[in-house]
Amino acid sequence: MTPDLQTREPLRTAAIGALALHVGLGTISLLLFLAAFQLRTEWFVDPAQLIGAGPTSAELLRWAAAADLLSYYLAVAVVAYVLWRTLRPRSALVADLSSLAACAYVVAGGIGAALLAVVGPMLLHDYAAPGADQASIAIAFGVLTEIVYRAIWQFLDALLLAAWWLGFGLLIRVDLPRIAVLSFALSAAATIGAGLTLLGLSLARDALLGIFFVGWMTWSVWLLGLLWRRAEPFRHLDDGGSV
Numbered sequence: 001m002t003p004d005l006q007t008r009e010p011l012r013t014a015a016i017g018a019l020a021l022h023v024g025l026g027t028i029s030l031l032l033f034l035a036a037f038q039l040r041t042e043w044f045v046d047p048a049q050l051i052g053a054g055p056t057s058a059e060l061l062r063w064a065a066a067a068d069l070l071s072y073y074l075a076v077a078v079v080a081y082v083l084w085r086t087l088r089p090r091s092a093l094v095a096d097l098s099s100l101a102a103c104a105y106v107v108a109g110g111i112g113a114a115l116l117a118v119v120g121p122m123l124l125h126d127y128a129a130p131g132a133d134q135a136s137i138a139i140a141f142g143v144l145t146e147i148v149y150r151a152i153w154q155f156l157d158a159l160l161l162a163a164w165w166l167g168f169g170l171l172i173r174v175d176l177p178r179i180a181v182l183s184f185a186l187s188a189a190a191t192i193g194a195g196l197t198l199l200g201l202s203l204a205r206d207a208l209l210g211i212f213f214v215g216w217m218t219w220s221v222w223l224l225g226l227l228w229r230r231a232e233p234f235r236h237l238d239d240g241g242s243v
Helices: 003-036 041-045 047-052 055-090 092-128 134-172 177-199 202-228
Strands: none
Touching (some): 003 202, 041 202, 047 092, 047 134, 055 092, 092 134, 134 177
16 A cells, blocks of 8 residues: 555545534534523523523533534534545635635634633633622623624634635535535525624524524535545545545
């Protein structure tokens, strides 16, 4: 086996493993967030209201955010790298720019998830402590949730994901037109969601988020299947046909 093939074969395994982690642990993260928010709709609309949820919700929030960091950010970084390695020969400019957007998404969103995993539970526990300055802690938690949920996850991350999916769709639209269409649709939905967040249209944004999540999971499972079957252009990961 040549050194080039030895380098390429792990790429497929890494991408499949990262996508499986993204889908599996990402779903667990969602369920943990639902449990932390006690299935209360008003808390989803305004996460700052979680402040008085108690120690159980604090610990659920910790593990939900940690799982989110691993599945939606660190795992996605691996997927983005493999796609860049595979598709860059088609258009270096599109591949580089879209991958740059994916890297920025991973860094920005990962920081948000880490803040929520570490600082969020701490504030919830402090709020429940005897003699705590609950008003100040509630303000601090409200600022944290606005930064993480709104500014990073639902605005900046949405725009960066839109750029990544747009680039991916452009690069595979000839070989895989159907997943390319889904990528374009996700890019458009992410852009619209970012606009709704900026305008403060929370009801429309939250409704779109549900559709967006289903679309993203569908895209991830679809891509995993394409890699597993060695569909074009991903068979080149084994035969050395790409960068």
